[in-house]
Amino acid sequence: MNLRSGWRTSVKPTIACLGLLLLIPTGLAAEEDAQKEAPVVPPKEGKSETINLFNGDSLDGWVGHEKYWSVKDGVIIGKNTEAVPVSTYLLTEKKFTDFRLVFSAKLVESEMHSGIAMWGRNAPEHGDPHTYAGHLVMFPSDYGFYDLFGRNGLGVDGEPAKKVGHQHDWNDMEILAQGNRIRFAVNGHLVADWRDPEPERTEEGPIGLQLHSNKVPQEVHFKGLVLTTFPEDKMTTVK
DSSP, X not given: OHHHHHHHHHHHHHHHHHHXXXXXXXXXXXXXXXXXXXXXXXXXXXXXXXEESOOSSOOTXXXXXXXXXXXXXXXXEEEESSOBSSOEEEEEEEEESXXXXXXEEEEEESSOOEEEEEEEEXXXXXXXXXXXXXXXXXXXXXXXXXXXXXXXXXXOOOHHHHHXXXXXXXXXXXXXXXXXXXXXXXTTEEEEEEEOSOGGGOOOEEEEEEEOOBSSOEEEEEEEEEEEESOOSOOSSOO
């Protein structure tokens, strides 16, 4: 009798635990469920043209703090020596919805990530005349996607990018933004393919180069920055 009672006592918690495991999805399953719920918004239609966002000589066509942003030897340099209290951006004067952006970037000093901001707006009410509210494609320290002053992390796994990216060397990258979908390639490898489950957030906005808030000196370089509006549904740099 005691043995039987003991058997019942030991099994009930096990069954309960199994039930909990069935009810709690893994992080991967949760991400997959979120993606299944995201609607498929087709690419927007418009005139397709290729634009050099950076002329290689100056910051014509861009807006940002002169104390942080400069050009040298065909490279845009974002650099601070004193603390940056709020992430600041070098912003294009033009706004974009669907686009392909091919560029290279290098983190020279600090371990803080940078990124490309898109599908949002200039948001000076958050403490800097050139900060951004919207989507951010991050690299190289913390890869993934982020919703600035919105939902924060968007659940995109950064590990595939870390396997092919360089922490303190040039990374060749491509962002393909169409409808509510963002695809991201690093050094010829597709590392992220994500649809926004809230497509109303994918609004027309400037492209922004990020200099992250930081208490220590940092430096990040950008070059290339060739953008195609309303591009074909194809990654051009993926091997």
